[in-house]
Amino acid sequence: MPVNYEELKKDRAQEWRDQLRKSKGAKERSNIDRVKMPENPPLKRNRNFFEVNKGLSEKQAILEASRCIDCPTPTCISGCPVNINIPGFIKYIEKGDFLKSAEVLKQTNALPAICGRVCPQETQCEIKCIYNKMKKPPVAIGHLERFASDSERNSGNISIPKTAKKNNIKVAVIGSGPSGLTMAGEMVKLGYDVTVFEALHEYGGVLVYGIPEFRLPKEIVRTEIGVLEKMGVDFRKNIIVGKTITIEELKVEGYKGFYVSSGAGLPKFMNIPGENLIGIYSSNEYLTRVNLMKAFKFPEYDTPIVRGKHVAVLGGGNTAMDSVRTAKRLGAERAMIIYRRSEKEMPARIEEAHHAKEEGIEFMTLTNPIEYFGDSEGWVKSMRVQKMKLGELDDSGRRRPVPIAGSEYDIDVDIVVVGIGTAPNPIIPQSIPELEVTRWGTVVVDENTMQSSIPEIFAGGDIVRGGATVILAMGDGKIAAEHMHEYLSGK
Amino acid sequence: MYKIIEKEILSEHVVKLVIEGQAIAKSRKAGQFVIVKISEKGERIPLTIADADTQSGTITLIIQKVGTTTHKMFNLKKGDSIMDLVGPLGKATKIEKVGTVIAAGGGVGIAPLYPIAKALKEAGNKLIVILAARSKDLIILEKEMSAFADEIMIMTDDGSYGQKGLITTGIENIIKREKVNEVVAIGPAIMMKFVALLTQKYKIPTIVSLNTIMVDGTGMCGACRISVGGKTKFVCVDGPEFDAHQVDFDEMLKRLNAYKKEEEISYSNYQKEIG
Ligand SMILES: Cc1cc2nc3c(=O)[nH]c(=O)nc-3n(C[C@H](O)[C@H](O)[C@H](O)COP(=O)(O)OP(=O)(O)OC[C@H]3O[C@@H](n4cnc5c(N)ncnc54)[C@H](O)[C@@H]3O)c2cc1C
Ligand SMILES: Cc1cc2nc3c(=O)[nH]c(=O)nc-3n(C[C@H](O)[C@H](O)[C@H](O)COP(=O)(O)OP(=O)(O)OC[C@H]3O[C@@H](n4cnc5c(N)ncnc54)[C@H](O)[C@@H]3O)c2cc1C
Ligand code: SF4
Ligand code: SF4
Ligand code: FES
Numbered sequence: 017m018p019v020n021y022e023e024l025k026k027d028r029a030q031e032w033r034d035q036l037r038k039s040k041g042a043k044e045r046s047n048i049d050r051v052k053m054p055e056n057p058p059l060k061r062n063r064n065f066f067e068v069n070k071g072l073s074e075k076q077a078i079l080e081a082s083r084c085i086d087c088p089t090p091t092c093i094s095g096c097p098v099n100i101n102i103p104g105f106i107k108y109i110e111k112g113d114f115l116k117s118a119e120v121l122k123q124t125n126a127l128p129a130i131c132g133r134v135c136p137q138e139t140q141c142e143i144k145c146i147y148n149k150m151k152k153p154p155v156a157i158g159h160l161e162r163f164a165s166d167s168e169r170n171s172g173n174i175s176i177p178k179t180a181k182k183n184n185i186k187v188a189v190i191g192s193g194p195s196g197l198t199m200a201g202e203m204v205k206l207g208y209d210v211t212v213f214e215a216l217h218e219y220g221g222v223l224v225y226g227i228p229e230f231r232l233p234k235e236i237v238r239t240e241i242g243v244l245e246k247m248g249v250d251f252r253k254n255i256i257v258g259k260t261i262t263i264e265e266l267k268v269e270g271y272k273g274f275y276v277s278s279g280a281g282l283p284k285f286m287n288i289p290g291e292n293l294i295g296i297y298s299s300n301e302y303l304t305r306v307n308l309m310k311a312f313k314f315p316e317y318d319t320p321i322v323r324g325k326h327v328a329v330l331g332g333g334n335t336a337m338d339s340v341r342t343a344k345r346l347g348a349e350r351a352m353i354i355y356r357r358s359e360k361e362m363p364a365r366i367e368e369a370h371h372a373k374e375e376g377i378e379f380m381t382l383t384n385p386i387e388y389f390g391d392s393e394g395w396v397k398s399m400r401v402q403k404m405k406l407g408e409l410d411d412s413g414r415r416r417p418v419p420i421a422g423s424e425y426d427i428d429v430d431i432v433v434v435g436i437g438t439a440p441n442p443i444i445p446q447s448i449p450e451l452e453v454t455r456w457g458t459v460v461v462d463e464n465t466m467q468s469s470i471p472e473i474f475a476g477g478d479i480v481r482g483g484a485t486v487i488l489a490m491g492d493g494k495i496a497a498e499h500m501h502e503y504l505s506g507k
Numbered sequence: 508m509y510k511i512i513e514k515e516i517l518s519e520h521v522v523k524l525v526i527e528g529q530a531i532a533k534s535r536k537a538g539q540f541v542i543v544k545i546s547e548k549g550e551r552i553p554l555t556i557a558d559a560d561t562q563s564g565t566i567t568l569i570i571q572k573v574g575t576t577t578h579k580m581f582n583l584k585k586g587d588s589i590m591d592l593v594g595p596l597g598k599a600t601k602i603e604k605v606g607t608v609i610a611a612g613g614g615v616g617i618a619p620l621y622p623i624a625k626a627l628k629e630a631g632n633k634l635i636v637i638l639a640a641r642s643k644d645l646i647i648l649e650k651e652m653s654a655f656a657d658e659i660m661i662m663t664d665d666g667s668y669g670q671k672g673l674i675t676t677g678i679e680n681i682i683k684r685e686k687v688n689e690v691v692a693i694g695p696a697i698m699m700k701f702v703a704l705l706t707q708k709y710k711i712p713t714i715v716s717l718n719t720i721m722v723d724g725t726g727m728c729g730a731c732r733i734s735v736g737g738k739t740k741f742v743c744v745d746g747p748e749f750d751a752h753q754v755d756f757d758e759m760l761k762r763l764n765a766y767k768k769e770e771e772i773s774y775s776n777y778q779k780e781i782g
Contacts, residue, residue: 215725217544217551217591254593256725260530281727285739292732292739292758294765301728309550309722315776318550318575319722320769394761443725 019093027104028086036107042085050153051080058374062344065229065312068371069133069162077163081110084155087146092157095144097491098124102141106160118168119175121161126201126244127194127490129169129236132162134227135487136365169239176246180207185504187273188213188266190257190444193221194486195477196277197240198493200249206501210249211271215256215443218308221279222478223486225308226300228338230345231368234307258447263473273472273500276459277493280478282439286330290388291434295322295396299331299339299435306342324431326350328399330385332362336435337369340377343431351377352427356384356404356417382406382417386424388432398426440479448473458482466496467503474500508588512565518644521571521618522581523557529564531556531594537626538600538716538748540619541566542724544591545579552576553721553743555619556595569618569647575773582781596724597747600714602626606688607633609681610656611702613674613694614640617647619716620693627691628655635687636660637677639694643668674698675705682709689714692751696763700756713751717742720765733759 027033054070055061061068072080084106092102101120108117121128135141137158145154168174187203189196192214204210218224220237245251255261263274283298285291302321305311309319327343329336332355344351353372355362358381362369373379382404389398403423406415440457452460452469459468459475466474476492478484513525531541540555558567572581583589600623608627612620617638628634636652639662646661646668653659661669662677670677674694681687690713692702699715706713719731719742726744733740736753740746 215593216723217593254591255530256593256596259595260534260593262534281725283727283729285729285732287739292734292762294762298729301722301730304722304728310548314769315773317548318773320766320773322765322769393764394758441725441727 019099021089024090024093024101024104025088027101028088032111033086033107036111037086040082045083045085046147046150046152048079048083050083051076051156051159053156053159055371058371059376061230062341062375063347065345067233068230071166072159072163077109077160078112080156081106081160083147084110085146092141092145092155095141097140097487098494100124100128100141100161102157105164106155106157109160109164114164114167115171115173115175117164121164122175122177125490126198127240127486128161129165130194130223130232130240131487131490132158132160132165133232133236136485138366140487169236174239174243176243177201177205179205179247182209183207184209185273186211186269186271187275187500187504188257188263188271189275189277191215191221191276191278191477191479192219192241192251193277193279193477193489194223195279195489195493196221196275197244198490199275199277199476199497200493201244201247202494202497203500204244204247204249206497208273208501208504212249212251213255213257213261214251214253216308217253219251219253225304226335226338228303228307228342230341231338256443258443263448273504274474275493275496275500276444276468276473276475276479277477277489278441278444278479280438280481280483281441283434284437284439285434286385286436288385288387290390290396293388293390293396294394295324295430296388296432296434299329299335299433300438302339302433303335303342306346312342312346321346322431323347324429326352326427326429327431327433328352328354328385328427328429329433329435330354331435331437332357332359332364332381333435333437334364334368335437336433337364337372339433339435341372341375343433344375344377348431353377353379353381354383354385354401355379355381357414358382358406361414384417384419385432389426396429396432398428399432400424400426438478438483440482444479456482464495465499466492467499471503508590509592510588511583511585512563514583514585517569517647520581520645521569521647524568524570524580524583525560525565526568526589526592527564528559528566528592528594531592532559532561532564532566535559535566535595536599537602537622539595539597540724540747541568541592541594542596542721543568543580543589545576545583545589547590549579549590550576551591551722551724553596553718553724555622555716557618557621569621571615571618571645573615574770575777578774578777593724596743598745600626600748602630604631607635607686609635609637609678609687609690611637611674611678611690611692611694612639613692613698614645615718616692616694616698616716620691621648621651623691623693623716624652625655628657633657635681637662637674637681638669639663639674639677639698641665673701675701678702679705682706682711687711690751691715696756696760699751699754700760703751703754703756707752714748715751715754716747717749717754717759718747719759719762733762
């Protein structure tokens with residue numbers, strides 16, 4: 017999305033901003049050290065599911081906010097997929113007006129408490145901060161975003177965004193992940209009659225079934241959904257569109273526009289011998305049991321999970337990191353990441369890999385599994401791996417891992433979690449044969465409008481991108497809302 | 508919340524619940540199932556849609572108590588509600604007119620067999636139903652199935668009702684007696700395994716409906732995976748019905764035991780709780 021620098025200039029020119037800016041020299045500001053997020057100690061937290069990052073204190077937040085020099089042309093904003101007015105919200109923190117700060121965040125981001133926690137800030141907004149040019153660590157935009165929205169939530173004064181007069185046009189959102197929630201919020205603001213359909217028994221998509229409690233407390237997701245409910249969004253769970261009810265039937269019920277945000281929930285396996293032994297989980301199953309079904313509280317909760325002593329997690333992304341840190345918390349003596357490239361190529365957030373290491377996770381890189389062996393009852397007991405080296409660049413621009421002949425060896429394991437990625441959820445595409453999809457199963461859309469090959473159907477998030485980030489999924493929801501509004505009001 | 512409109516105890520271990528579920532009642536087909544989660548802290552378990560009434564917007568579930576959740580369901584009362592209910596899941600049975608069909612149900616498999624047997628008869632097949640269980644009190648739906656079956660045969664392990672013996676004996680007797688075009692067998696994995704071995708010998712196409720462990724039921728987790736013809740399949744989306752002669756039953760039997768220890772803990776806690 018293009019940044020509206022005119023608007024930002026006006027905002028920046030306000031009297032109080034000007035005074036605040038002049039209250040400290042740029043030199044003085046840039047000499048302040050970047051704040052350190054208070055964390056629970058690694059060897060304690062790796063035994064529980066409490067949030068790792070404790071959040072900044074007011075004092076810390078105000079000091080960190082004063083590091084931002086309130087650039088006339090803030091480069092940071094271009095790194096944020098939803099173009100948050102970054103200096104705008106940060107300066108309210110410095111001023112001490114946290115509620116106002118949260119209000120600025122919410123102008124462009126419906127879920128700031130979530131993004132402040134899980135966005136890969138280091139590669140999005142923060143990497144574009146001017147401080148990098150000065151060879152200094154960037155302003156901690158993510159930590160401040162979290163601070164402002166947490167303050168608002170804790171104050172009990174959550175602002176409910178204003179909605180336009182109802183236009184009585186019904187719109188269906190399919191899937192309640194970050195993309196669907198954002199789209200629903202935007203449409204309800206415009207006056208539409210929005211219903212969100214969710215297949216599972218809780219709303220939030222990956223935010224509730226994938227990302228663990230110790231990174232994103234579920235309470236926060238629930239609060240955000242509460243805000244949308246207050247704005248008038250109708251939520252319906254336990255409904256699989258395409259199975260329980262079809263889009264055709266929804267049309268008969270009067271729905272005029274559809275937003276498909278059904279995510280990339282299909283697990284990938286490696287298809288190597290022994291993969292169906294017991295004790296081998298997909299990361300989706302492992303995390304769903306623990307997060308959504310609360311298996312870490314078994315037997316208080318009915319859903320069980322097998323707690324392993326030696327747990328190997330395959331993959332190098334956020335999913336793998338979340339799984340391995342979960343395994344450690346479930347009591348594993350040895351919890352290992354097994355990744356076929358080197359640490360440099362790992363797609364996981366740096367913060368997550370760093371936290372994992374602090375918690376005692378072993379990283380076995382340039383290593384690839386080729387076979388599993390089981391005992392007589394069918395439980396996995398060891399895995400054979402092969403050492404790899406990096407070769408030529410592949411399509412993704414990363415160096416391709418190639419096996420080293422004769423380097424095989426066996427590792428004892430009693431639980432394996434396959435976290436090598438997911439594929440698009442096929443239920444919707446299968447139920448609408450005319451919907452155009454790529455050969456990877458992602459829905460084809462016009463990138464500028466998120467409109468699919470069927471005019472009244474828009475799509476976004478992981479079902480279009482095949483696995484991306486929370487904030488990109490949200491960005492898609494905003495674009496789709498804008499253009500669905502154009503489409504529906506133009507008719 | 509989904510309200511229980513009717514409850515009927517079919518035997519000491521088996522209960523029939525008629526539950527509100529307008530949308531599911533309308534869209535379901537024979538062979539499909541639902542996932543239920545009865546309360547906040549409950550587990551998600553799969554149950555076949557035994558019947559549905561589009562008029563009243565209800566579905567019928569027939570549940571045999573084997574562990575914590577099924578036991579809790581057995582104890583629910585008319586007027587109580589189930590927290591979560593989602594479906595219909597899985598592929599519908601391919602119902603075709605093939606000639607003579609044996610529908611063989613063992614124990615808990617009798618419930619899921621019912622809607623399929625009914626549909627097979629409606630499609631114009633000659634339908635021979637065999638119901639088998641450990642003992643008399645586990646034989647259910649005999650009256651309901653007799654209403655449309657051309658022939659019905661009962662077998663019990665202990666001889667407390669019908670003929671004494673295993674279901675495979677009953678099936679083999681019929682195969683020897685007349686031409687059978689297809690067998691549909693639903694029951695414990697071990698029973699389905701031996702039926703598959705038997706019908707393979709006679710080269711009779713055989714369908715089984717698999718009851719693997721599930722979580723979401725929508726293809727998201729892979730808990731339900733099994734090998735069919737050497738390839739990994741997800742029972743919840745690729746099944747639940749498969750060609751019996753292609754299924755790796757030994758693998759499935761092992762996978763069903765994944766949570767034996769935890770199930771025992773959970774069940775004994777529940778026993779203590781209810782006294
Ligand atoms: C373990 C894990 C950790 C991650 N960590 C991070 C992170 O730290 N930072 C980050 O930015 N990103 C992270 N990601 C990626 C991010 O979560 C996703 O990109 C994002 O959630 C995609 O949002 P979405 O709305 O497109 O889909 P999802 O969040 O997948 O939501 C889709 C929803 O649609 C529902 N649904 C599917 N089909 C139907 C249907 N037919 N009818 C009704 N409902 C349906 C699903 O049940 C689900 O609730 C992580 C992903 C995982 C799996
Ligand atoms: C497609 C399908 C349809 C089914 N239809 C019926 C039906 O109509 N009536 C009926 O009584 N039963 C049916 N079942 C079996 C039923 O789901 C299990 O009996 C139930 O989950 C056991 O739960 P529990 O907590 O009572 O027992 P537990 O103590 O948890 O388990 C007892 C045994 O049931 C099996 N089991 C455990 N958890 C699951 C799970 N989540 N999913 C499947 N099996 C599990 C295991 O083999 C276990 O040893 C069906 C299963 C499937 C997959
Ligand atoms: S939403 Fe994400 S990318 Fe945008 S400013 Fe916040 S943390 Fe940075
Ligand atoms: S680039 Fe950095 S210093 Fe400049 S406005 Fe953005 S956050 Fe503040
Ligand atoms: S139950 Fe999860 S994939 Fe089948």
